[in-house]
Amino acid sequence: MELSDRKKKILQFVVDDYIQTAVPVSSKSITERHLTTVSSATVRSELSTLEELGYLVQPHTSAGRVPSLEAYKLYVNELMVKKKLTKAELDYIEKTFLSRSKDVEEILRSAAKVISELTQYTSVAMTARDSEEVIRSIKIFRVRPTDALLVIVTDNKILKDSVISIPESMTDESVFRINELLSDMFSDKSFKEICTMDVGSLSKDYLEYKSLFLAVVNALREYISGSGEVVLEGENKMFDHPEYADVENVKNLMRIVTSKDKLVELMSADGKGINLNVKIGSDGYDGIPEDCSVVTATYSVNGVQIGTYGVIGPTRMDYKKVVSVLENVGKILESIVSKW
Amino acid sequence: MELSDRKKKILQFVVDDYIQTAVPVSSKSITERHLTTVSSATVRSELSTLEELGYLVQPHTSAGRVPSLEAYKLYVNELMVKKKLTKAELDYIEKTFLSRSKDVEEILRSAAKVISELTQYTSVAMTARDSEEVIRSIKIFRVRPTDALLVIVTDNKILKDSVISIPESMTDESVFRINELLSDMFSDKSFKEICTMDVGSLSKDYLEYKSLFLAVVNALREYISGSGEVVLEGENKMFDHPEYADVENVKNLMRIVTSKDKLVELMSADGKGINLNVKIGSDGYDGIPEDCSVVTATYSVNGVQIGTYGVIGPTRMDYKKVVSVLENVGKILESIVSKW
DNA sequence: GTTAGCACTCGAAACACTCGACTGCTAACT
DNA sequence: AGTTAGCAGTCGAGTGTTTCGAGTGCTAAC
Numbered sequence: 095m096e097l098s099d100r101k102k103k104i105l106q107f108v109v110d111d112y113i114q115t116a117v118p119v120s121s122k123s124i125t126e127r128h129l130t131t132v133s134s135a136t137v138r139s140e141l142s143t144l145e146e147l148g149y150l151v152q153p154h155t156s157a158g159r160v161p162s163l164e165a166y167k168l169y170v171n172e173l174m175v176k177k178k179l180t181k182a183e184l185d186y187i188e189k190t191f192l193s194r195s196k197d198v199e200e201i202l203r204s205a206a207k208v209i210s211e212l213t214q215y216t217s218v219a220m221t222a223r224d225s226e227e228v229i230r231s232i233k234i235f236r237v238r239p240t241d242a243l244l245v246i247v248t249d250n251k252i253l254k255d256s257v258i259s260i261p262e263s264m265t266d267e268s269v270f271r272i273n274e275l276l277s278d279m280f281s282d283k284s285f286k287e288i289c290t291m292d293v294g295s296l297s298k299d300y301l302e303y304k305s306l307f308l309a310v311v312n313a314l315r316e317y318i319s320g321s322g323e324v325v326l327e328g329e330n331k332m333f334d335h336p337e338y339a340d341v342e343n344v345k346n347l348m349r350i351v352t353s354k355d356k357l358v359e360l361m362s363a364d365g366k367g368i369n370l371n372v373k374i375g376s377d378g379y380d381g382i383p384e385d386c387s388v389v390t391a392t393y394s395v396n397g398v399q400i401g402t403y404g405v406i407g408p409t410r411m412d413y414k415k416v417v418s419v420l421e422n423v424g425k426i427l428e429s430i431v432s433k434w
Numbered sequence: 435m436e437l438s439d440r441k442k443k444i445l446q447f448v449v450d451d452y453i454q455t456a457v458p459v460s461s462k463s464i465t466e467r468h469l470t471t472v473s474s475a476t477v478r479s480e481l482s483t484l485e486e487l488g489y490l491v492q493p494h495t496s497a498g499r500v501p502s503l504e505a506y507k508l509y510v511n512e513l514m515v516k517k518k519l520t521k522a523e524l525d526y527i528e529k530t531f532l533s534r535s536k537d538v539e540e541i542l543r544s545a546a547k548v549i550s551e552l553t554q555y556t557s558v559a560m561t562a563r564d565s566e567e568v569i570r571s572i573k574i575f576r577v578r579p580t581d582a583l584l585v586i587v588t589d590n591k592i593l594k595d596s597v598i599s600i601p602e603s604m605t606d607e608s609v610f611r612i613n614e615l616l617s618d619m620f621s622d623k624s625f626k627e628i629c630t631m632d633v634g635s636l637s638k639d640y641l642e643y644k645s646l647f648l649a650v651v652n653a654l655r656e657y658i659s660g661s662g663e664v665v666l667e668g669e670n671k672m673f674d675h676p677e678y679a680d681v682e683n684v685k686n687l688m689r690i691v692t693s694k695d696k697l698v699e700l701m702s703a704d705g706k707g708i709n710l711n712v713k714i715g716s717d718g719y720d721g722i723p724e725d726c727s728v729v730t731a732t733y734s735v736n737g738v739q740i741g742t743y744g745v746i747g748p749t750r751m752d753y754k755k756v757v758s759v760l761e762n763v764g765k766i767l768e769s770i771v772s773k774w
Numbered sequence: 775g776t777t778a779g780c781a782c783t784c785g786a787a788a789c790a791c792t793c794g795a796c797t798g799c800t801a802a803c804t
Numbered sequence: 805a806g807t808t809a810g811c812a813g814t815c816g817a818g819t820g821t822t823t824c825g826a827g828t829g830c831t832a833a834c
Contacts (some may be wrong), residue, residue, distance in 0.1 A: 097545065197597070201639060231577065231578070233575070233577070235569065235573070235575045235583075237585055237587050237592055238571070238587055238592075241592075243575075243585060243592065243594060245575065245576050245577055245583060247578055252577055252578075252581070252583065252597060254583060254594050254595075255590060255594075257537070329692050330685065330688045330689055330692055333681060333684070333688070338681065339671060340681070341679055341680070341681055341682055341684060342680060343677065344668065344673070344684060345673045347670060348670045348673070349670055352669050352670055384676070411578045
């Protein structure tokens with residue numbers, strides 16, 4: 095059933111006001127603030143039908159109305175008018191990303207910072223581990239007689255976190271030879287392909303260094319099965335919202351926010367390009383409080399996911415603001431990445 | 435003034451009980467639980483002199499006694515009887531560290547995990563950045579035509595987080611030559627020496643690659659001026675202690691715990707070997723809540739600080755347990771490090 | 775369809791009261 | 805001297821009562 099224009103307007107007012115004040119919205123306040131042309135009694139009857147339709151909820155008989163999850167969804171999809179960011183805010187974004195850095199992680203860290211600062215919510219940013227990503231260069235560098243650093247370069251990243259043991263007796267020529275073999279074997283292949291590779295059946299050339307190759311493949315597998323870097327910013331912003339005046343709620347949210355796995359699950363989303371995703375009231379995610387929303391944006395280039403960033407907070411979230419900020423951050427990211 | 439033996443005993447009982455129950459301790463409960471030989475009236479008069487001496491505080495007239503900061507200090511230094519860890523707990527420590535890893539960071543992460551798990555407090559572990567540390571090997575590895583990875587090996591760590599831009603035109607021979615020069619210049623020098631080095635006056639040999647050398651020195655300086663890796667574990671353990679039933683307190687503690695700088699300041703401590711340090715009631719640290727204690731252990735080998743680990747929590751902390759856990763973790767670390 | 779008017783509901787805040795867990799004091803006892 | 809039983813006094817936590825006002829829903833008139 096389609097709502098009348100006036101009902102939509104009124105619903106929008108309720109959601110707007112409630113987001114702003116965190117207090118149940120009364121018919122009177124609507125006529126005072128927004129709909130000065132009609133009386134509160136009229137609004138009252140509209141409110142009561144909106145309640146019947148499931149968009150509003152009354153905490154108790156003599157209280158104003160509070161939006162239901164349905165209302166928030168409708169609000170995000172149709173009702174809200176996006177707020178343009180102010181000049182100062184745009185400048186702030188620009189400035190933070192200006193410190194040109196090639197490191198994807200550094201950029202995500204900045205994104206998390208900016209988002210949390212501008213929205214006043216806890217923000218999360220994470221690098222994706224896309225198994226489609228293609229290895230451009232792979233090499234080991236001997237850093238100590240018995241250890242080598244495995245460095246993998248893809249289009250977007252430089253991975254350099256695996257230290258592999260090598261025999262002390264190995265000569266530098268052997269290392270050089272191994273690097274040739276590694277290139278032959280792995281260059282221009284995606285992580286996915288490599289993971290499904292059968293390392294058992296190495297050709298004769300490789301056999302000599304079998305254990306080393308196994309170590310490399312294991313490092314790759316470990317990397318792809320892991321879940322990227324996760325950056326949290328503004329954890330304590332949480333406390334400034336009245337829904338978290340109760341420790342129990344803080345506890346619940348913290349439980350999620352401090353668990354990397356939970357976060358990754360929550361932030362996961364599909365889609366290409368800049369892709370906004372709003373999960374209101376946890377939308378059936380397990381172990382996540384009902385009164386909790388997550389808004390994420392996923393950023394991908396050439397079909398490869400670079401990362402995801404977003405905010406996590408109460409259902410009564412300033413979606414207007416959050417969406418605007420995420421969109422603007424997305425634009426900046428696009429312009430940065432396009433320069434690569 | 436020296437306290438009588440009985441006063442000490444009674445004070446110990448009060449602190450013990452209060453730590454356990456978080457409820458002001460009454461004279462009656464002491465006679466029931468510990469001092470069955472005397473009457474509550476006797477204990478009462480002792481309590482009241484202990485209060486006069488500043489060791490105990492009464493929240494209100496008709497309440498039991500609560501230890502003062504002074505009492506906690508005395509308790510930690512003289513009164514408490516360290517609790518031996520159970521077999522299960524020792525096994526747990528052993529098991530966690532068993533996954534032999536050469537990476538200092540990985541070890542600190544394990545330490546934080548173990549400590550938080552066993553003490554039920556929020557734990558912190560951080561790697562130190564000791565400017566006395568000596569560079570054993572320093573090299574750049576070309577990972578892309580225009581980028582090189584700077585890898586520095588010290589006795590304890592492999593640093594590999596700086597990517598340095600190089601001219602695309604640079605030949606591999608030049609890179610080789612640069613590595614020779616880097617070795618000549620920086621090997622077996624400490625970070626401190628390098629920071630005070632005057633890069634302006636490079637000898638003729640180096641002049642050709644001046645900008646590159648500057649980049650390297652900057653990377654080193656940036657590293658040493660930064661403040662190590664900080665690992666937090668068990669942030670939500672906080673909520674299980676009754677002092678954090680009030681959001682305001684949680685807020686305060688979180689503000690510290692989420693700020694790397696504040697943490698580093700708090701955890702800082704001097705001393706050699708395994709060095710335990712107990713800060714009760716913040717001991718005058720700025721911006722840190724009165725009712726907050728920090729117990730840290732610093733671990734150094736050959737005069738070089740490896741890192742610091744500890745717990746942060748309410749003044750009413752189970753010091754017995756915490757100290758035992760930190761000591762045991764220290765022992766394990768010692769045995770690991772001694773194998774290097 | 776709108777509106778004024780009115781009865782009704784219910785939570786929040788203020789207040790009074792009880793209960794019991796403490797203490798401190800005193801006078802007697804060892 | 806130190807210890808103890810007994811008792812009056814204090815104060816917070818918990819409970820019940822009352823008031824107040826911000827809301828609503830309903831109805832009859834416009």
